[in-house]
Amino acid sequence: MECAAKCGGTPCSGPPIRRCQRCQAVAYCSLAHQVLHRSAHKRECERFQQQMKRANTLNDFPFTFTQIQDTRCSFLNRLGVHLLGMWICECSCGGISASSYDHSRLMSSWNLPSELCPCRGPSSPIPDCLTSWKDYYEWRHIPFCSPASFLLHWPLTIFRAIQLATLESLLPEFANELRIHYLGPGRELLQLAIFGELQALFPGVKLYIDLVGPAIPNVRDGEKIDLCTYAQCNDMGCGCQSSADSYRGRVDTRLSSAITLRLHAGCYHDCYRELLQVATRNQ
Incomplete structure (x- = not known):
């Protein structure tokens, strides 16, 4: 803070x-x-x-990590993703922060084989109630040994927050469009492709997500990123490799995308009214 x-x-x-x-x-x-x-x-x-x-409501989040038998570094090292790509900030030994990293190349790959990550859309509709990682992994056909939850907890936190807001009638009914203010992103800035998983969680809904926080470099203020599909695996024969880029910065507005991210450097209370005005104009 x-x-x-x-x-x-x-x-x-x-x-x-x-x-x-x-x-x-x-x-x-x-x-x-x-x-x-x-x-x-x-x-x-x-x-x-x-x-x-209502802050304590979100603390009761069902998607919690299971205990792993060794350190996170050795666990990720065994899978070949230690300090690699989107995993670069997933342990402390790298010494790299999202704000100091060179963002000239947006990272869009899991760096995992297809059987360990959700690189394509789900094969069945989302279940009525997802309450654990076991439920989620089974739905997305991911083995429980996969480290995917380390990164997927970002979109699943959004999913859970909207679930709770809907249940408590804090959120107006929405049909095919939803606008979200996401406050205080940090290492998520190196893992933005992961938010493509929201396509599976909110099928048929166009999502606009404004990420706001002081960790966003000033050079990225106002940057727009359209997510067109899911983060890719590293299997060259997988169908996800033949699709368009997983996400594009400052993309052509004619490109259809399910999720649009926009970055805002600074504090939320300084740009809250501006964000509301933009949302009102686009309605």
Whole structure:
């Protein structure tokens, strides 16, 4: 978390350890910065309070990792994906952060054989209730020894959040289009092709996902990425290899895609109103 008044014109005096006592959603480096940001935060504080009241609901997430018998590094090394491609930030020994990595080439491959990853659409409709990785792996015909859950938990978190919001009537009914604000992405920025799995989770729905956070480099601010299919496996004979690129940056708007990602550098409270205005114009 960064100081909410970081861009207010004066430098921060330390780490953001002073939280807003009402919403607990934003923090400041000092009382001076909190006072400086008070008028701007006042407009958002009540909305943040309502969101934070439901934070514990998402903590009850059913898709949790199983225990592996050795370290994550050795586990990934046995599968040949240690520090490779989208797996490069999946352990601490690489010393690479998403913000420092060279993003000139977008990574779109699982670097796994087809039997270990969902590189194509499901063979059957999504079950009414998915409550565990076992359920999910069986549906997608993935062996339970696959490390796919390490990356798939990003799209499955979105799936679970929308499930809960729908059950509690917090989300308006949607038919063929859904817009999502995804806050605070980190290593997901190196794993964006994984969000193509949302095509299986929300069949027939066009998804627009705005990823917002300070970890997004300024050079990527406003970048648009269209996901046209699933992340590919590394089997050259697999049908996923003959399809179009898994995802394209700044793609031709004539290209049909199920999922559109857009990156926004900075803090959510600074661009929330702009995001709503864009969504309203596109309705």
